[in-house]
Amino acid sequence: MKKGGITIYEIADKLGVDSSTVSRALNNSSRVAKSTKDKVWAAAKELGYQRNLLASNLRMNKSNTIGVVVPRISRHFLSSTIAGIEEASYVAGFNVVISQSMEDLNRERRIVNNLISNRVDGVLISVSMETTTGDHLEYFKENNIPLVFFDRCCENVTDSNKVLIDDEQAAYDAVNHLISKGCKSIAHFEGPQNLEIYKKRRMGYKRALEENKIKYRKELVLISRLMEQDGHNLTKQLIEANETIDGIFSANDVSAIGAMKYLKSIGKRIPEDICVFGFSNEPISEVIEPSLSTVDQSGFEMGKIACDLLIDNINKKGEKVDSRTIILNSTIIERESTNRKI
Amino acid sequence: MKKGGITIYEIADKLGVDSSTVSRALNNSSRVAKSTKDKVWAAAKELGYQRNLLASNLRMNKSNTIGVVVPRISRHFLSSTIAGIEEASYVAGFNVVISQSMEDLNRERRIVNNLISNRVDGVLISVSMETTTGDHLEYFKENNIPLVFFDRCCENVTDSNKVLIDDEQAAYDAVNHLISKGCKSIAHFEGPQNLEIYKKRRMGYKRALEENKIKYRKELVLISRLMEQDGHNLTKQLIEANETIDGIFSANDVSAIGAMKYLKSIGKRIPEDICVFGFSNEPISEVIEPSLSTVDQSGFEMGKIACDLLIDNINKKGEKVDSRTIILNSTIIERESTNRKI
């Protein structure tokens, strides 16, 4: 067995032609006889030839591949985003490699270096919650490699492409919704404030309180590390501190779920005693009862749009392209079960 | 700006040494002076050098990368499997590239070819539901590239490594559980029978019926294409055919959810009127009420074990390694809310 598989040389030898002819034939070059082409393809199939993309990409100095970096694919929002990315890249003929930072900046760094080293043609990234600066992303700009942020981006990266949700407005809508249900004392589980999206969600929370003349109390604003356990613990903490809350607005979905589980475990009724509201697009949440109210974000759409933007940039490589920020809307999902019966 | 980024030659020139010395220094070879090493690293950093892995891998004829192929990462079981895979590969120093077949055989073929062309060191695969034969996977065996199936494998691939759940037993347990709750007429939403796991789940279903002297009725066994919509439609179909079922055992989770949604929409009480049972490891299902009973499969564990097995094979490359099949157990999750109150 050959070590590195069949090469174009083996095919060339077998057919008594030159390797360059084989290469041309395999690439469907117009400057090669139809008959030779057929022979080459037949021989390639017979020998079980598989093009060595490492060599090809090295030669071409491009990989026809898009790198995607996300905190974790198990977050439903992100996996639906990736579905949208795959959709857009598939039609454009790009391959996609997906990597998870696991919310770990060092891991994100490693991934980014690896993508660069593999000469991806462009990168889509939703940064980890530990990512405060964009210094590890400078290379892309310096080397003219297209980069698009989606959902989460870090603030101090100027002049970059972004596809985002209007988080301030969505949060504002969500809290207004809770207030309209009669909530007077609403806690907020915020996300890491180095990320714009969580900062904006908090801004929306504050604006809704202000406009409804509800006092902002910092004791009710707690930091979640975006895990289910956080929602559990923070709720416990509030209850044990005897805070009389009747609503929770969580900046992320799993913390909201953690909150609900804890509330149920201590016999609180949702939404009668406490309303819970979280960002989410989990389809499964529809069967939850008592239900989680949600701000729906279409991950699929976002992925598709972000990927199209990236591909556009890849194709225009060389030309100076202006950075764009695309803001998508999200909507409140009202469910019967979230109506309070007081 | 240089086209392909900084190379070792630029570093070598700058320092007045040879490129091979730079290469050695960058690879922390022991046969290079500490002082040179330091200079090289400093220069590399200063110039913003990024190793070209395409070239390196081409030269080494390996990529230090594991390819993972799954139907869809949005299935929670699979994303937790991937988390396990990343865990195991991270400690072993391998990179991971994840690809989704979207349950489409042609896409799976394309992905497999791409992995081969990129010279991955090994592959972990859970096949698409359209995959009946393993012909597109022959290349791996022929070229001695380690391959491990997990969860789903196709039957006619002999002599291969597999990490599976004892699906027959799990299904048997599940149906027994329903029977113990008083169900007498249990429908089964089976998966594509070209996949062993769904075949085995059906076998377990049949065995449980037989041992409990319940007649097997083929009208109650319906094929799901593994989408939520299928569960919805199949349930509707049964109800409209006036089948008097009091239990549903679904071979996959989302179809069970579809069934529940439909049942609720027509006013059926779960589990009082109809018990629903599905394979799942969705953590979110814990807050569903009326709850879905589940057979729990630890995706994380499976991913870890499968990846360790693969890495073991990669490291033993050259030696003849026996194929192994590892069977994991799964357990029934009982929930209060699944108790019928009749």
Next chain:
DNA sequence: CTGTTAGCGCCTTCAC
């Protein structure tokens, strides 16, 4: 410890 040389597999001028 460092330099020389060669080649991984492919593609692309440049000839003919």
Next chain:
DNA sequence: GTGAAGGCGCTAACAG
């Protein structure tokens, strides 16, 4: 329409 030659960036002998 095809062959010859060179090089993408890196590493692994082999010298010295």
